[in-house]
Amino acid sequence: MDMGKLNWKRVVTSDGVTIGEVQGGDVDTNSWQVTNVHVGLNDATLKEFGLKKPFLGQVFVCLPVDMVQTVNDAVTLKESLAELKTEKECSEFGVR
Numbered sequence: 001m002d003m004g005k006l007n008w009k010r011v012v013t014s015d016g017v018t019i020g021e022v023q024g025g026d027v028d029t030n031s032w033q034v035t036n037v038h039v040g041l042n043d044a045t046l047k048e049f050g051l052k053k054p055f056l057g058q059v060f061v062c063l064p065v066d067m068v069q070t071v072n073d074a075v076t077l078k079e080s081l082a083e084l085k086t087e088k089e090c091s092e093f094g095v096r
Contacts, residue, residue: 040060
C-alpha cells in the first residue's frame with residue numbers, strides 16, 4: 001500500500017475507540033520498510049491521556065507498525081485504549 005494513502009485514515013483501538021488520524025510515518029531507508037505510523041491525536045484521546053491541546057498545531061504519537069492489526073477504511077490497532085496508555089511508545093508525544 002502507498003504510504004500516502006494512509007494519511008488522514010482514522011486510527012481505531014481494538015476496543016473501538018477512535019484516537020485520531022494518520023499524519024505520516026517513518027521509513028527505514030536501508031530496507032525501505034515503514035517502521036512507525038504518526039497519529040495525530042483527537043481531543044477525546046488527549047483528555048484521556050491527560051494532555052492539553054496546543055494553541056497551534058497538534059499532538060501526535062509515533063506507533064510502531066507491529067501495533068497495527070488491519071488497514072481498511074480505518075487503521076485498526078491490536079491494543080485497546082487502556083493498553084496504549086501504558087505503552088512505552090505512547091509515553092512520548094510530539095507537537096507539530
